Amino acid sequence: PRTVYLKDYTVPDYLIQHVDLNFTLDEENTRVVSRLTMCRNPASRSSDTSLTLAGENLQLIRVVLNEDNELGDKDYLQTPDSLIIHDVPQQRSFVLTIENGIDPKANTALEGLYLSNGMLCTQCEAEGFRKITYFLDRPDVMADFTTTITADRDRFPVLLSNGNKVGHGNLPDNRHWVTWKDPFKKPCYLFALVAGQLECVEDYFTTVSGRDITLQIFVEKHDLDKCGHAMQSLKNAMAWDEQVYGREYDLDLYMIVAVSHFNMGAMENKGLNVFNTKFVLARPDTATDADYEHIEGVIGHEYFHNWTGNRITCRDWFQLSLKEGFTVFRDQEFTGDRTSKAVKRIEDVNMLRTRQFAEDAGPLAHPIRPDAYIEINNFYTLTVYEKGAEIVRMLHTLLGADGFRKGSDLYFERHDGQAVTCDDFVSAMEAANGADLSQFRRWYAQAGTPVINVAQHYDAAQKTLSLTLSQYCPPTPGQPAKEPLLIPITTGLINKDGSPALCRLQDGEAAEQVVLQLTQPEQTFVLADLNEEPIVSVLRGFSAPVKLAMNRPLDELAFLLSHDPDTFNRWDAGQQLAVQVISGLIVDYQDGSELAVNPLLIDAYKKVLAHPWEDLSYFSLLMTLPSELYLTEQMRVVDVEAIHYAREAVAKALAEQLREPLEALYLKHHRDESGQFDAGAIGRRRIKNTCLAYLARLDADWVQHWALQQFNSAKNMTDQLAALTVIVNHPHPASQQCLDSFYEQWRHEALVIDKWFTTQASSPLPGTFEKVLDLLDHPAFDIKNPNRVRSLIGAFSQSNPLHFHAASGQGYQFLADRILELNSLNPQVASRMVGALTSWRRYDEKRQGLMKAQLERIISTPAISKDVYEVAVKSLA
Numbered sequence: 001p002r003t004v005y006l007k008d009y010t011v012p013d014y015l016i017q018h019v020d021l022n023f024t025l026d027e028e029n030t031r032v033v034s035r036l037t038m039c040r041n042p043a044s045r046s047s048d049t050s051l052t053l054a055g056e057n058l059q060l061i062r063v064v065l066n067e068d069n070e071l072g073d074k075d076y077l078q079t080p081d082s083l084i085i086h087d088v089p090q091q092r093s094f095v096l097t098i099e100n101g102i103d104p105k106a107n108t109a110l111e112g113l114y115l116s117n118g119m120l121c122t123q124c125e126a127e128g129f130r131k132i133t134y135f136l137d138r139p140d141v142m143a144d145f146t147t148t149i150t151a152d153r154d155r156f157p158v159l160l161s162n163g164n165k166v167g168h169g170n171l172p173d174n175r176h177w178v179t180w181k182d183p184f185k186k187p188c189y190l191f192a193l194v195a196g197q198l199e200c201v202e203d204y205f206t207t208v209s210g211r212d213i214t215l216q217i218f219v220e221k222h223d224l225d226k227c228g229h230a231m232q233s234l235k236n237a238m239a240w241d242e243q244v245y246g247r248e249y250d251l252d253l254y255m256i257v258a259v260s261h262f263n264m265g266a267m268e269n270k271g272l273n274v275f276n277t278k279f280v281l282a283r284p285d286t287a288t289d290a291d292y293e294h295i296e297g298v299i300g301h302e303y304f305h306n307w308t309g310n311r312i313t314c315r316d317w318f319q320l321s322l323k324e325g326f327t328v329f330r331d332q333e334f335t336g337d338r339t340s341k342a343v344k345r346i347e348d349v350n351m352l353r354t355r356q357f358a359e360d361a362g363p364l365a366h367p368i369r370p371d372a373y374i375e376i377n378n379f380y381t382l383t384v385y386e387k388g389a390e391i392v393r394m395l396h397t398l399l400g401a402d403g404f405r406k407g408s409d410l411y412f413e414r415h416d417g418q419a420v421t422c423d424d425f426v427s428a429m430e431a432a433n434g435a436d437l438s439q440f441r442r443w444y445a446q447a448g449t450p451v452i453n454v455a456q457h458y459d460a461a462q463k464t465l466s467l468t469l470s471q472y473c474p475p476t477p478g479q480p481a482k483e484p485l486l487i488p489i490t491t492g493l494i495n496k497d498g499s500p501a502l503c504r505l506q507d508g509e510a511a512e513q514v515v516l517q518l519t520q521p522e523q524t525f526v527l528a529d530l531n532e533e534p535i536v537s538v539l540r541g542f543s544a545p546v547k548l549a550m551n552r553p554l555d556e557l558a559f560l561l562s563h564d565p566d567t568f569n570r571w572d573a574g575q576q577l578a579v580q581v582i583s584g585l586i587v588d589y590q591d592g593s594e595l596a597v598n599p600l601l602i603d604a605y606k607k608v609l610a611h612p613w614e615d616l617s618y619f620s621l622l623m624t625l626p627s628e629l630y631l632t633e634q635m636r637v638v639d640v641e642a643i644h645y646a647r648e649a650v651a652k653a654l655a656e657q658l659r660e661p662l663e664a665l666y667l668k669h670h671r672d673e674s675g676q677f678d679a680g681a682i683g684r685r686r687i688k689n690t691c692l693a694y695l696a697r698l699d700a701d702w703v704q705h706w707a708l709q710q711f712n713s714a715k716n717m718t719d720q721l722a723a724l725t726v727i728v729n730h731p732h733p734a735s736q737q738c739l740d741s742f743y744e745q746w747r748h749e750a751l752v753i754d755k756w757f758t759t760q761a762s763s764p765l766p767g768t769f770e771k772v773l774d775l776l777d778h779p780a781f782d783i784k785n786p787n788r789v790r791s792l793i794g795a796f797s798q799s800n801p802l803h804f805h806a807a808s809g810q811g812y813q814f815l816a817d818r819i820l821e822l823n824s825l826n827p828q829v830a831s832r833m834v835g836a837l838t839s840w841r842r843y844d845e846k847r848q849g850l851m852k853a854q855l856e857r858i859i860s861t862p863a864i865s866k867d868v869y870e871v872a873v874k875s876l877a
């Protein structure tokens with residue numbers, strides 16, 4: 001397969017001013033007539049007079065140049081992925097009309113035009129438009145689109161596309177047509193078409209300038225009662241973007257369609273977002289509190305793309321983080337403002353430190369602006385999205401909220417209607433603030449997670465504290481040596497009595513905290529006016545995506561857990577404390593020694609339990625041990641069994657020794673507040689269920705009874721699923737009965753059945769692998785539905801390390817079999833599943849061999865897709 005390089009970027013040779021699309025819909029034979037008004041790009045330096053359009057899986061019917069010149073075989077060349085027209089006018093604009101056929105029913109890759117539960121819909125990002133018609137399928141070709149859709153009135157009563165509806169009518173034979181016109185120029189990856197038997201929930205939003213925008217959510221009929229939260233989330237997002245970024249919506253209509261078969265979370269097509277049902281549909285009894293939060297976050301994310309992605313888009317796909325990093329940052333801040341800033345920051349960092357850090361330390365590490373790819377779909381990664389958001393967040397920290405806003409205003413003003421680069425974004429931030437961000441730009445080009453070392457020296461005579469920070473970034477594929485980065489390290493000080501100490505850098509003002517700007521490989525910062533040696537709180541709010549190497553004594557961590565006013569560092573101190581204790585037990589487990597839990601940890605958790613917390617969600621995070629995945633990241637050679645049993649030993653010790661307060665807390669908050677989604681009710685459910693999960697480790701009849709009672713009486717999905725998870729994760733006599741009744745209760749709610757699959761696939765109990773094999777044959781399992789694949793195969797391989805990494809290698813073989821099956825159906829989903837095998841170097845020799853053998857088997861399979869091939873081959877390099 002061909003590798004595409006950033007360094008080879010050249011401007012397009014032709015431009016498309018106007019696109020007139022005509023669709024005649026049919027499940028198996030859709031006709032597309034595309035009329036392109038084009039011209040030579042004056043900025044092109046090529047002298048070639050041919051025109052190459054991208055196109056895949058298309059049945060070409062005819063090509064006409066300038067209305068009447070039907071081209072023959074000798075005028076063009078068709079290749080498997082292009083149409084080359086040998087000669088087109090160079091001096092004036094011309095009209096190219098192409099007619100082709102497509103088969104949506106055969107499209108199981110869910111890219112281009114495809115069928116989902118009888119509905120036709122499109123997914124064009126990144127390069128799906130070329131599966132609809134021949135086109136200049138690249139984001140820097142922006143055009144006006146007019147789209148006419150003709151279809152059978154019964155099968156497709158609703159016909160949607162981007163922009164405004166400008167015409168419609170009936171035709172003979174029970175057919176009808178609709179024309180849509182999008183007044184904004186856009187690249188073809190933002191094109192969308194949806195047709196089907198859809199019902200609509202409608203509302204409106206009045207913008208800051210007084211315009212009424214019609215908001216519509218289209219779903220299948222039986223889901224009409226699950227759209228309320230999505231609609232409210234959309235209104236919240238629209239108001240937030242006006243208040244925080246001064247961005248008003250630009251069309252008169254905003255449509256969202258929920259689709260059951262979708263490769264990712266959602267898609268920001270102009271005026272017509274297409275969503276995975278998972279991120280739209282919610283009712284208290286079908287969706288958990290976490291689902292509610294994710295829905296608001298994803299609705300916000302896609303809405304925010306209207307400015308950061310659509311009005312200003314990417315010049316090329318290497319710039320993907322320009323829109324994704326910035327938009328993730330915006331959605332994170334939105335959710336933080338809507339829920340709890342402290343909790344949201346911890347959840348985001350947790351994900352970054354477990355999953356993105358692993359990516360950055362592995363064979364597939366790449367900068368947030370990659371410089372080469374084989375398949376762009378493989379670069380919708382945690383690095384581009386989540387680390388990309390951290391880079392934007394660092395700009396926010398360095399420039400301050402006002403400086404950042406000045407920068408974003410200038411970015412919108414300078415580049416509205418353009419396709420630009422990450423560099424253009426940084427330049428706008430620089431120009432608006434008179435800042436020099438040249439060193440900061442390295443974050444876009446350099447992969448890997450920097451490690452920060454901290455050494456401190458207190459000078460009692462001078463009353464100064466010297467902090468010497470050093471940075472080191474390990475090599476990553478293709479980048480053996482790294483340049484030092486500009487890293488903002490937000491730092492605070494705490495006196496021994498727990499009170500905050502003021503921070504004053506030489507010649508600076510005293511403040512509660514300072515942002516140390518680390519630019520050198522090693523640099524010393526001196527803090528003055530300190531009457532005693534304070535405890536240092538470094539990297540507050542996780543101010544940079546780095547690993548902090550500070551081996552603090554346990555009592556210092558316990559002190560920070562009790563006193564750090566920074567909510568992130570306070571939580572993190574508890575995590576580091578637990579990591580140290582569990583790490584000790586991992587060694588004990590490997591030595592066959594008894595697992596005795598350090599009382600200091602128990603005492604620290606006891607204090608957390610005794611504190612009168614206001615934010616109960618934050619409280620439950622403080623009470624949650626680091627995940628097995630996070631512990632995996634801390635080990636040189638991963639030992640899944642030792643991690644699991646050491647962590648379980650700590651959880652059990654906490655349950656035994658803190659049984660009374662855990663029980664009391666469970667009972668205090670065990671009331672039904674179904675349908676209430678305020679922070680208070682969410683927090684009460686969360687802490688109660690955290691307590692139940694601890695108490696379940698006691699393996700006592702009464703806890704089994706509590707879990708069963710909660711399962712049977714719950715009227716909201718958060719409580720029902722939490723109880724089911726406890727029942728399935730620990731020996732329980734009613735386990736199968738509960739699974740069966742849950743299935744019966746929810747068999748008509750696909751998203752709930754996904755949870756049913758996930759719960760079983762994630763259980764640490766013996767027999768899970770056999771269960772997963774059985775579930776593959778369950779009538780509700782459908783390998784063509786990505787949500788189902790993720791809920792069973794994804795959950796087992798990515799969230800069940802104990803069983804997936806079974807020493808026999810059966811988990812690896814199972815996954816490779818499924819990847820090969822998926823490869824021909826849906827390469828994007830197949831390639832995502834390879835991720836669980838790519839970290840093979842982290843395991844013991846025997847497992848390494850077993851994982852590698854499966855990767856080798858995958859790459860040597862004939863007809864392997866470039867998606868799967870790229871991930872597998874790079875992970876073996």
Ligand code: HT7
Nearest residue numbers: 125126263264266267268377380
């Ligand atoms: N911008 C969207 C990305 C996306 C996507 C990419 C590849 C293949 C399928 C896809 N569906 C959606 C989603 C987003 O980041 O908002």
Ligand code: ZN
Nearest residue numbers: 301305324327
């Ligand atoms: Zn996005």
